[in-house]
Amino acid sequence: MNFNSLIFRSGEPIIRSTLDMDFYKFTMGRVIWEKYPGVHTVFQMMNRTKSVRLVEHIDKGELSEQLEHCRILKPTISEMHYLRGTNEYSERMFPEGYLSYYKDRTLSLPSIDIKDGQYDVRTTDGLWLKDSEWETKVLAITNELYSRSLLKGYSRFQLEAMQARGQVRLDADIRLLRKHPGLTLSDFGSRRRFSALWQEYVVQVMAAELPGQFLGTSNTYLAMKYGLMPIGTSAHEMYMVLAGMMNESDDSIRASHRRMLTDWYDVYGPGLSIALTDTFGTEFFFNDFIEEMAHKWKGFRHDSGDPIKFGERVLRFYRELGIDAREKMIVFSDGLDAQTMVKLYLHFEGRIRVTFGWGTNLTNNFGLLTLSLVMKAILANGVPLVKLSDNPAKATGLPEQIKRIMAVFGYHPELYSYVPCIR
Amino acid sequence: MNFNSLIFRSGEPIIRSTLDMDFYKFTMGRVIWEKYPGVHTVFQMMNRTKSVRLVEHIDKGELSEQLEHCRILKPTISEMHYLRGTNEYSERMFPEGYLSYYKDRTLSLPSIDIKDGQYDVRTTDGLWLKDSEWETKVLAITNELYSRSLLKGYSRFQLEAMQARGQVRLDADIRLLRKHPGLTLSDFGSRRRFSALWQEYVVQVMAAELPGQFLGTSNTYLAMKYGLMPIGTSAHEMYMVLAGMMNESDDSIRASHRRMLTDWYDVYGPGLSIALTDTFGTEFFFNDFIEEMAHKWKGFRHDSGDPIKFGERVLRFYRELGIDAREKMIVFSDGLDAQTMVKLYLHFEGRIRVTFGWGTNLTNNFGLLTLSLVMKAILANGVPLVKLSDNPAKATGLPEQIKRIMAVFGYHPELYSYVPCIR
Numbered sequence: 001m002n003f004n005s006l007i008f009r010s011g012e013p014i015i016r017s018t019l020d021m022d023f024y025k026f027t028m029g030r031v032i033w034e035k036y037p038g039v040h041t042v043f044q045m046m047n048r049t050k051s052v053r054l055v056e057h058i059d060k061g062e063l064s065e066q067l068e069h070c071r072i073l074k075p076t077i078s079e080m081h082y083l084r085g086t087n088e089y090s091e092r093m094f095p096e097g098y099l100s101y102y103k104d105r106t107l108s109l110p111s112i113d114i115k116d117g118q119y120d121v122r123t124t125d126g127l128w129l130k131d132s133e134w135e136t137k138v139l140a141i142t143n144e145l146y147s148r149s150l151l152k153g154y155s156r157f158q159l160e161a162m163q164a165r166g167q168v169r170l171d172a173d174i175r176l177l178r179k180h181p182g183l184t185l186s187d188f189g190s191r192r193r194f195s196a197l198w199q200e201y202v203v204q205v206m207a208a209e210l211p212g213q214f215l216g217t218s219n220t221y222l223a224m225k226y227g228l229m230p231i232g233t234s235a236h237e238m239y240m241v242l243a244g245m246m247n248e249s250d251d252s253i254r255a256s257h258r259r260m261l262t263d264w265y266d267v268y269g270p271g272l273s274i275a276l277t278d279t280f281g282t283e284f285f286f287n288d289f290i291e292e293m294a295h296k297w298k299g300f301r302h303d304s305g306d307p308i309k310f311g312e313r314v315l316r317f318y319r320e321l322g323i324d325a326r327e328k329m330i331v332f333s334d335g336l337d338a339q340t341m342v343k344l345y346l347h348f349e350g351r352i353r354v355t356f357g358w359g360t361n362l363t364n365n366f367g368l369l370t371l372s373l374v375m376k377a378i379l380a381n382g383v384p385l386v387k388l389s390d391n392p393a394k395a396t397g398l399p400e401q402i403k404r405i406m407a408v409f410g411y412h413p414e415l416y417s418y419v420p421c422i423r
Numbered sequence: 424m425n426f427n428s429l430i431f432r433s434g435e436p437i438i439r440s441t442l443d444m445d446f447y448k449f450t451m452g453r454v455i456w457e458k459y460p461g462v463h464t465v466f467q468m469m470n471r472t473k474s475v476r477l478v479e480h481i482d483k484g485e486l487s488e489q490l491e492h493c494r495i496l497k498p499t500i501s502e503m504h505y506l507r508g509t510n511e512y513s514e515r516m517f518p519e520g521y522l523s524y525y526k527d528r529t530l531s532l533p534s535i536d537i538k539d540g541q542y543d544v545r546t547t548d549g550l551w552l553k554d555s556e557w558e559t560k561v562l563a564i565t566n567e568l569y570s571r572s573l574l575k576g577y578s579r580f581q582l583e584a585m586q587a588r589g590q591v592r593l594d595a596d597i598r599l600l601r602k603h604p605g606l607t608l609s610d611f612g613s614r615r616r617f618s619a620l621w622q623e624y625v626v627q628v629m630a631a632e633l634p635g636q637f638l639g640t641s642n643t644y645l646a647m648k649y650g651l652m653p654i655g656t657s658a659h660e661m662y663m664v665l666a667g668m669m670n671e672s673d674d675s676i677r678a679s680h681r682r683m684l685t686d687w688y689d690v691y692g693p694g695l696s697i698a699l700t701d702t703f704g705t706e707f708f709f710n711d712f713i714e715e716m717a718h719k720w721k722g723f724r725h726d727s728g729d730p731i732k733f734g735e736r737v738l739r740f741y742r743e744l745g746i747d748a749r750e751k752m753i754v755f756s757d758g759l760d761a762q763t764m765v766k767l768y769l770h771f772e773g774r775i776r777v778t779f780g781w782g783t784n785l786t787n788n789f790g791l792l793t794l795s796l797v798m799k800a801i802l803a804n805g806v807p808l809v810k811l812s813d814n815p816a817k818a819t820g821l822p823e824q825i826k827r828i829m830a831v832f833g834y835h836p837e838l839y840s841y842v843p844c845i846r
Contacts, residue, residue: 157594157628161594163590168584171587171588205583
């Protein structure tokens with residue numbers, strides 16, 4: 001047993017490869033590079049777990065150092081080969097132009113301010129293409145620095161015992177999941193991981209213990225290192241930034257939603273045709289998602305609101321169009337644990353294909369308080385951005401802007417009154 | 424995390440130092456060497472867990488090989504220095520004559536037969552002095568080969584998860600014990616350990632995590648390696664063999680009991696004056712343990728029967744002699760777990776000093792079925808031997824001999840009707 005299999009020591013760099021980020025940062029990056037290279041943004045980190053005052057846990061200098069470590073990383077030759085060779089979703093999905101940009105790009109260090117005991121980390125480059133890349137890295141760094149603070153004063157054995165708790169939970173989860181060989185899942189845990197090393201351990205274990213069930217990881221570095229499928233399509237930021245970019249009128253804002261989906265399909269075709277539905281509420285989404293798209297796209301990703309209700313809503317959507325839902329798919333990815341995955345799998349088995357993107361409870365499974373940390377695009381070309389989601393409590397943006405966007409998209413909070421179960 | 428921190432790989436030797444045995448084998452050995460060098464014995468291994476047919480788990484050839492590995496081990500120069508320098512209980516407690524014997528002794532390989540699905544392992548040398556040494560080594564080897572059989576087919580992670588379960592239990596136990604800083608304890612787990620490596624790990628952890636509470640280990644090798652107190656006094660075999668040796672009449676058999684205690688005190692003085700009371704029943708013991716001895720001896724070790732009743736009996740014994748029990752000590756060592764230790768500690772706190780010798784539940788704490796494996800002296804100078812204990816179900820020996828010895832010692836089973844709680 002080795003302390004070093006749990007977490008890097010204090011002072012050591014946390015992000016050690018520029019590929020140590022979610023694959024969707026590449027899939028989106030390539031679209032941004034091709035379709036919206038001039039769009040300007042600001043991304044901001046927010047800690048929704050207000051009870052934890054991060055300034056009391058994390059030294060500002062250390063945070064800054066870690067961001068700088070990360071900033072200067074360049075992809076290695078092998079990493080470039082890997083990106084170039086990626087063909088899991090479509091042939092040569094990353095064109096030379098994008099790869100060349102990626103190899104030579106220079107990132108700008110985010111700014112760090114302190115407000116109400118929290119770190120206000122914001123991107124400073126200005127270009128969406130480059131700002132976007134910081135998201136999962138800033139989150140992984142902040143989480144790991146927070147983890148380090150929790151471990152201060154732990155004896156060697158206390159660290160081992162903690163690791164042991166994680167292993168025992170992982171073991172129990174694997175046993176449960178193994179009972180349902182048709183249940184497939186992927187690691188989506190980069191951003192909220194306890195540590196880089198723990199994610200790596202967990203991913204290795206899942207790959208070895210659940211062959212045929214564990215499909216891959218959202219972490220590009222780990223996918224490369226262990227020969228796993230890199231998993232990821234698009235995130236809310238695509239809808240949000242396009243809504244800001246097309247801010248001229250209510251109509252253009254609404255139109256931005258379809259534009260994003262069309263551009264996406266235009267670039268990747270069916271390979272990456274899994275759509276997030278909840279940026280401005282799933283009800284708007286289904287009104288806007290026309291029959292032709294419903295036929296072409298593989299399915300949807302669920303990221304907020306009641307997952308059962310969501311699945312039933314998807315089934316109704318396909319039923320009304322006469323589409324056989326058994327050829328479509330839902331990717332569940334909102335606060336999952338093993339029990340919930342089994343429950344959802346059994347609920348929808350034989351009715352629609354389902355798979356799971358497992359995050360926090362996989363890579364931060366020690367029973368500690370985990371931070372609800374996000375890094376969101378807050379501005380696009382100067383326009384304040386909004387995400388509504390299917391859980392009104394998760395809406396982000398300025399209050400007046402939220403109100404406006406709710407009106408634009410006909411969002412009725414009472415449609416989404418879902419209180420997720422706290423475990 | 425490393426497979427090798429749980430158990431040695433198949434084929435690898437289990438006993439790697441001739442000091443890897445209980446310290447009481449040395450303390451008794453030195454007394455046997457001085458007082459009873461010509462006594463002949465046979466020791467036999469017995470598996471009381473009949474439901475486990477050991478021949479189905481352990482290959483006879485492998486068992487034989489492990490015993491041979493162990494047989495040929497000689498103490499290293501440093502180990503001899505260590506034994507020579509032992510002065511925890513009395514100055515130079517091992518005289519040069521005994522050390523010289525130990526350095527050059529040649530052990531004989533025990534015989535292995537198969538009977539009712541069990542291995543009948545018996546010592547073959549004939550001399551008590553040499554046969555005695557096999558006890559904890561044969562038990563440790565058999566237990567570890569059984570552990571290996573349980574792990575067959577485990578994946579790397581399943582081994583890690585098992586180790587994790589052991590760590591989680593150990594962690595919980597340490598947390599509980601730490602709440603009672605006055606509770607002291609030692610490792611008595613060599614004979615029933617899951618594996619040599621696991622005992623080593625557990626002992627290291629206990630030493631690091633419970634300073635001031637963890638007093639030492641019965642394992643001489645680990646005591647040396649980690650600079651811990653080697654713990655051990657005498658075992659039932661001393662009383663049993665002397666009873667066989669002095670088999671001329673009922674009177675001489677009864678007299679053997681006092682002889683053993685007198686010889687022991689003669690050799691070690693107060694340093695090792697903790698007496699086992701239950702070989703022929705604790706009631707006989709207290710009748711035989713005269714006032715002078717009660718004053719001189721430090722106290723008693725409990726190894727069978729109800730520990731609370733035992734402690735109260737000890738208190739009554741001292742009270743009737745007008746001795747302040749707060750200057751005396753009980754060492755509890757029968758099937759302990761952390762909860763039981765705390766319970767006993769709190770029950771007797773301030774009335775008599777107590778400490779604990781923690782065995783199986785410390786070093787084989789994975790929640791697996793553990794074997795009730797013993798290796799007992801069954802013959803001394805041709806006389807069949809008997810141990811009664813304070814739990815009639817634990818009596819060992821031939822039925823007619825048990826009956827005779829019960830009569831000799833006035834043993835009434837109904838005095839000892841204790842059913843230990845099964846966890």
